[in-house]
Amino acid sequence: MRRAIELAVDERHRLPSxxxxxxxxxxxxxxxxxxxxxxxxxxxxxxxRIADAPGFVIYSRGADGLDDHGEGDDITAPxxxxxxxxxxxxCAGTLPWWRNAALAAxxxxxxxxxxxxxxRTCVRSARHxxxxxxxxxx
Numbered sequence: 001m002r003r004a005i006e007l008a009v010d011e012r013h014r015l016p017s018x019x020x021x022x023x024x025x026x027x028x029x030x031x032x033x034x035x036x037x038x039x040x041x042x043x044x045x046x047x048x049r050i051a052d053a054p055g056f057v058i059y060s061r062g063a064d065g066l067d068d069h070g071e072g073d074d075i076t077a078p079x080x081x082x083x084x085x086x087x088x089x090x091c092a093g094t095l096p097w098w099r100n101a102a103l104a105a106x107x108x109x110x111x112x113x114x115x116x117x118x119x120r121t122c123v124r125s126a127r128h129x130x131x132x133x134x135x136x137x138x
Contacts, residue, residue, distance in 0.1 A: 001022060001025070001033070001036070001037075001045065001056055003060065003100070004025045004032040004033050005025065005056060005058075006054075007032050008024070008025060008032055015049060015055050015056055016047070016056075017049070018047065018048060018049055021047045022036045022044075022045060022047045022058070023036055039060035039061070039075070040060070041060070041061075041062070041063055041065060043060065043061050044061065045058050045060055046058065046059050046061060046067055046074075048058070057070065057076070058077075059075060059076040059077070060074060060075040060076075061074055061075050062074045062075055076117045
């Protein structure tokens with residue numbers, strides 16, 4: 001979309017107004033986009049004019065769909081830091097305590113099963129060896 005806006009500026013010699021928005025890129029006699037895509041949460045992207053270069057900003061409203069003007073859970077470029085409270089599955093070490101406990105219990109259960117299986121195999125082998133020695137002596 002950024003590239004389409006740059007092409008629009010080259011062709012039209014101006015940025016689209018906020019009223020025209022991103023839809024202007026998919027309209028007219030020579031549209032620059034087939035259609036304006038939605039963000040990953042199926043919300044339209046936000047297009048705003050700003051005073052600093054390049055003169056516009058495009059961002060997603062994020063998972064909650066609320067326009068926080070680039071703050072909160074809005075997804076912007078350049079990247080900003082995001083709260084792990086909003087996206088805890090995306091941040092290392094921030095799973096809820098019960099998920100960490102469940103993972104630890106699963107891991108320890110697997111280790112216990114391996115140790116038990118190894119000990120059981122050793123005991124069975126030792127019994128088998130004793131039977132073989134008794135049979136040889138008899």
